Amino acid sequence: MDVITTATSPEVGALGASVALLPVGSHEQHGDHLPLATDTIIASSIAAVLAERYRLLLLPPLTISCSHEHWAWPGTVSIRATTLATVIKDVAESLHASGIDRLVIVNGHGGNYVLSNVVQEATVAGPVMALYPGRDDWNRARVDAGLETTSHDDMHAGELETSLLLHLHPTLVRGSYADADYDAPHRPHLLTLGMQAYTASGVVGRPSAASPAKGRALLESLIASFRSSLRLLDPR
Numbered sequence: 001m002d003v004i005t006t007a008t009s010p011e012v013g014a015l016g017a018s019v020a021l022l023p024v025g026s027h028e029q030h031g032d033h034l035p036l037a038t039d040t041i042i043a044s045s046i047a048a049v050l051a052e053r054y055r056l057l058l059l060p061p062l063t064i065s066c067s068h069e070h071w072a073w074p075g076t077v078s079i080r081a082t083t084l085a086t087v088i089k090d091v092a093e094s095l096h097a098s099g100i101d102r103l104v105i106v107n108g109h110g111g112n113y114v115l116s117n118v119v120q121e122a123t124v125a126g127p128v129m130a131l132y133p134g135r136d137d138w139n140r141a142r143v144d145a146g147l148e149t150t151s152h153d154d155m156h157a158g159e160l161e162t163s164l165l166l167h168l169h170p171t172l173v174r175g176s177y178a179d180a181d182y183d184a185p186h187r188p189h190l191l192t193l194g195m196q197a198y199t200a201s202g203v204v205g206r207p208s209a210a211s212p213a214k215g216r217a218l219l220e221s222l223i224a225s226f227r228s229s230l231r232l233l234d235p236r
Contacts, residue, residue, distance in 0.1 A: 003044040005051075005058045012057060019054075019102045019234050020095050022088070023047040023061035026109035029073035030157040031203040033177035036075045037063065038161055043108030045168045046133070049219065050106070050226055057100060062087060065112050072196040081114040088118050092129065102233040104130045110155075127232045137225045145217035148209045153185050156195070158205015160218065167215025177207040 007015075025040025035041070044061045051058035065084050070076040092103050103122075107115055115131050122129040133141070138151060142160065149159045157180070165173050182203040195202065 004060050017057040020057040021047040021104050022059045023106045026065045026067045028067035028070040028076040029202045033174040033180050039108035043106050047106040069194045085114050085118050130229045132229050141218045141221035144221035145214045154205035157203045159209040162207040162210035163215035166212040180207045
């Protein structure tokens with residue numbers, strides 16, 4: 001599966017989509033077993049499947065976002081929250097000029113808190129933007145896929161993210177995931193101290209519990225639950 005769209009302009013024109021999907025990832029550490037681009041790969045893969053299933057316009061991903069809590073690890077790169085917000089608004093304005101007024105941000109990084117504010121501001125006059133997957137979507141997917149962990153305890157590079165990559169892009173997962181579990185359930189000052197205060201490896205969760213089958217079930221659940229978000233923007 002491609003993580004970036006290869007569609008031509010005529011193909012996009014023939015699609016006639018009224019809703020665009022913008023994957024937003026990050027470039028941050030994911031322990032020793034997952035690539036820095038994990039969040040981008042996951043967001044892009046989910047968006048690609050949604051675009052195909054629901055005939056929507058797939059945009060290329062934003063690959064660097066707000067990963068400031070991971071600054072202590074090599075390779076992590078961040079931009080300001082204000083920069084990310086401005087880019088999203090610019091993309092929406094550009095889409096509007098080409099006749100597409102509705103945008104779904106497919107977010108792969110939980111630290112992109114500013115995206116919620118961007119969507120709230122954009123939808124004051126009506127539903128023209130959505131943020132997906134939301135917390136409820138992820139929690140439902142965990143249940144549907146039979147994950148052993150919760151979203152709190154499996155916060156980063158754990159069972160969920162490793163399962164998705166084992167299903168979507170298994171060659172990107174290093175074998176060390178089987179021994180990479182790290183338990184850090186209490187993180188009271190994460191925003192102030194960063195991840196390095198709570199994990200020595202960069203992992204918080206249980207990647208050893210991951211499997212391709214769980215990744216497949218996670219993806220199918222997300223595809224199904226997306227219908228409600230899409231219906232708000234495109235009730236046809």
